[in-house]
Amino acid sequence: MKSRRRESTIRGTIGGAKGMTNIIGELVLMYQLLVMLFTTAAEELPACQRVCGDVEIPYPFGIGPPHCFREDGFDLTCSKTNDSRGYKPFNGNVEVTNISLASGQVRIYNAISWQCYNKELAHRTWVLDLNDTPYRLSNISNKFTVIGCDTLAYIGGRKNEIDLYESGCVSMCRNGIIPTNGSCTGIGCCQTSIPSGLSFYNVWFDAKFNSSDVQDQEFNPCSFAVLLEEDQFEFQSTYVTKLDFYSNNGWPVGKAPVVLDWAIGNETCEQAQRNQTTYACISDHSHCVGSPGGHGYLCNCSSGYRGNPYVHGADGCQDINECDDQRPCAETATCTNAPGNFSCSCPPGTHGDPQKGGTCYPCPPGTHGDPQIGGTCYPNNKLSLTVKLVIGNYFLSMPSNKQRMLMRVKKRYFQQNGGWQLLHEIRSNQGLAFMIFTKEELEQATNKFDKSCVLGHGGYGTVYKGILTDNRTVAIKKSKMIDERLKKEFGKEMIILSQINHKNVVKLLGCCLEVEVPMLVYEFVSNGTLFQLIHEKSHRVPISLDLRLKVASESAGALAYLHSSASPPIIHGDVKPSNILLDDNYTAKVSDFGASMLVPMDETQCATLVQGTCGYLDPEVLQTYHLTDKSDVYSFGVVLLELLTGKKALYFEGSKDEKSLASTFISAMKENQLLQLLDGQIKNEEDMDVIQAVAELANQCLNFRGQERPSMDEVAEKLDRLRKFKLHPWVQHPEEIERLLEESSNYRETDTTRHYSLEKIAALDIESGR
Structure with a gap:
């Protein structure tokens, strides 16, 4: 579809022989005609339909003539469904079920692909093409889901004509074992994630895997595959014993909900604001935000206002009467x-x-x-x-004068630290699980910050273990100082950080503002830090390569989420093993994200002009005094070295001089002396190909030039795939790992997987349910 524009043109000829009176008369007549024409057009401009069935259609979306929607892609139709559900909005032949302006998301129904065996194999698969539209498939909300017995299904997609993606998922059934409701772990059901930014999606089945062997058993002979919204799906055992997933799942027959990210155009906020003619955030009290999907931008109402930021007037952003x-x-x-x-x-x-x-x-x-x-x-x-x-x-x-004075001091600190703004934000964000604690509550939780409750301390301050009145165990960070310039924005920053939601990121639960330096309250992670696991003798246990890869992969995924999926993006600023916590299952959780807001009182010989920790600090930052996402990549490269060598970032060895692990490693790589630097626990010839690949990745992260380092998305992807190699010992070809490492983050898995046998595809591409 192309943009359409209506133009009305009146052409007139004024002859040179006419007198001035006639010329003026004709000009007056033409002016009157123009006024009548545009007045009539305005009066006859039809009202726009803003509801279809039970779905609201806010601008920039619209039904009807071009003035009802912003541009192609946002135009919808209101049509009667083929079943008895009445009228629903459609974009082409795709049914729309919900539109959210605030989150920049649209929910649609996606067609379920199927393959059935009844003496012979039959199948039907579907394609969803979002190219040249404002939409992208949400990698946060959706999972590729496969249902069935002995089923191998693939998902393919692309971000553009160059960046391709291909992966798969295998679901098996064991004889006589019916899968458990609610469990999607590879038995009858499997799920896998997709990358961000996909604009095209198709599904196909591997014919070598089919349900012919189970057709006479209690399982049904059909398999299903679809990209669907993860939160709307709960596996039922009848999905593999009957056809319920296709025809009795609470959605229209053969459909499943999927979430699309949408955005305005392909420009950043900064670029879009340069052209006020096309800039979409036209309401008073509105502002521009980057799209979580990575393309274009969205508009939001300012704090304390709500409405539609894409329109003027009464339907635009209006004051909330709290x-x-x-x-x-x-x-x-x-x-x-x-x-x-x-x-x-x-x-x-x-x-x-x-x-x-x-x-x-x-x-x-x-x-x-x-x-x-x-x-x-x-x-x-x-x-x-x-x-x-x-x-x-x-x-x-x-209360005594002293008590009254203390109350006034606490109120002053509360106001200085942005407390009123934070309260307002909490009230404006209904459902936000963020608490403001009093000083007394945190003193009670820590027995007045008793030394026995200390979990750790350093230049930034001290972290205490606390038990709240509701018996929740938390970690309380008591910092030493805060940048005065950031105090007013502290409340807003707390709201942003509290909305970070990732399984490998420590959850921020609340804060206390009635003290000079705000205290932060986090979820408690029970098994110490990665630093303690690697370096402290009291925690020192044999650490397998599998565990090291697990922690590295999960930590990289958390940092990639902060860089790419958080809104706005967050630079950690102090990536190191002591900021990677471990739970009882050794699941990694990154802490102190967004710590650049809290400026530590440095007690070491590191330069105090830049935040960070000696041994992990990006050398480029020492020149520019500017943290970037690539600064986190450098620091994470040092963490990889500690996992490989068991040495600290700054260590002593045989002399009184302190050595830099990063410098020693770079020299060892140049001289082909990696083996001498490795931790003795992982010097295993069978694993050397994987170790070499991780070392090469760390070497890329430590590149002096930030622009030449990989992104955290690329690091996380490579570590995840290397971990899969390690988990499947039958794939042990060095050239395969070398090719894996050389691949960029454009998800060109088709180039790699097509060279492998079926067994190796299972090792490289197939994620059994997670």
């Missing part, structure tokens, strides 16, 4: 709404705490309040002895 919607003040207080904000105050004649959870008290006998302004009580001038005694007893019952 006083009516959320009742944010104490019951006895007065709430005053303001544009994008609100305030709480005690009514005239009262005093106290007007905020939610507080109380406003009447002024005591013998005092009076301001008739117009609440919150303060003044003594009367003439008081009887009895009244004076009453007032004296009243003030004796109040």
Whole structure:
């Protein structure tokens, strides 16, 4: 589809022989005709349909003539479904079930591909082509899902004509064993992830794998494959014993929900704002944000406003009246709404705490309040002895001067650290599980920050183990200082960080703002740090190469998520083993993400102008004083070296001089002396191909020039695939691993997998359910 434009042109000829009066008369007539024409056109402009069935259609989407939607791709039709569900919105032949402006996502129904065996093999597969549209398949929300017995299904896609992707998933059935409901682990059901940015998707089955061997058993002879929304899927055993997944899954027959990311154009916010004619964020109180899908941009309403940021007027971003919607003040207080904000105050004649959870008290006998302004009580001038005694007893019952002073100090810190803004953000983001703790709550949780509760400490401050009143165990980070320039933005940063949701990233639960330096409260991770696992004798246990690859792969995936999927992207700034925590299953969890907000008081000989830790700091940063995502890549390269060698980033060996592990490693690689540097626990000739590949990857990460280092997405992908090689010992060809390492992150798995036998495909490309 191409953009369409309506143009109206009036052509007139003014002859040179006509008099001036006639010329003026014709000009007046033409002007009147133009006014009549455009007035009529405006009056006849049809209203746009904004609801179809039970689905709202907000602009930039639209149904009807071109003025109802922004551009091709956002135009929908309202059509009757083939079943009895009535009218629904469609984009082409694809049914749309939900449109979200805030998250930049659209939910549609995706066709389920199938393969059945009944004496002979039959199949039907589907293609979803999103090229030249505003949409991309969401890699965060969707999983490629395969249902069936002895089934191998592939998913292929591309980001553009060059970047190709191909992977697969295998689902097996064991004789007489019915899979468990809710479990998708490779028995009857498997799932695998997709990369970000895919604009094309198709499915096909491997005919060598089919259900012919189970057709006479209790399993059904059909297999199914589809990309679907992970949160909307729960495996049922009847999906492999009957045809329920296709025809009785709660969705239309043969369909499953899938999430698409959408965005405006292909420009960044900075580029789009240069052309105000085409810039989409036209509502007052709106702003531009980068698209989570990686292409184009989205528009959001500013904090304290809601509505449609893509339109003007009453349907655009409007002030939220928090006083009516959320009742944010104490019951006895007065709430005053303001544009994008609100305030709480005690009514005239009262005093106290007007905020939610507080109380406003009447002024005591013998005092009076301001008739117009609440919150303060003044003594009367003439008081009887009895009244004076009453007032004296009243003030004796109040907190001491010292306590009142402490309360004022805590309120001042709360305000300085962005507390009111944070409260407002929490109230504006319904369902946000983020807590603001009092100093007393955290003191109680840590027995007043007793030394026995210390989990770790360093230049940045101290981390304590705490137990909250609801018996949750948490980690409390008590930093030493904060950059004064960032205090006002602290609340906003907390909201951003609290929305990070990844299985390999430590969850931020809340903070305390009524102290000089805010304290952060994280989920508690039980098994110490990677630093302790590798380097401390009390924790030192044999560490297999499998475990090292697992921790490396999971940590890289977490950093790649922070760089590419978080909105806005987050640079860690201090990647090191002590910031990689381990749970009881040795699952890695990256902590201290976004730590660039908290500036540590450096106690080492490292330069204090740049944040980071000696031995891990990107040498390019020492020149530019500017952290980038490639700075994290360099630091992670050092972490890989520690996993390979068992040595610290800065270590002593046979002399009093401190050595840099990165420098020693680079020299060893140049001189082909890697073996001498390796940890003795992993010097295994059978594993040397994988170890060599990891070492080459670390070497790339340590490149002095940041632009020549791989991205964290590329590092995570390569480590994940190397880990799969290690898990499947029958794939042991050095040339295959070398080719794997040389591949870029464009997901050209078709170039690699087509050279392997079926068994090797299973090792390289097939992810049994996770």
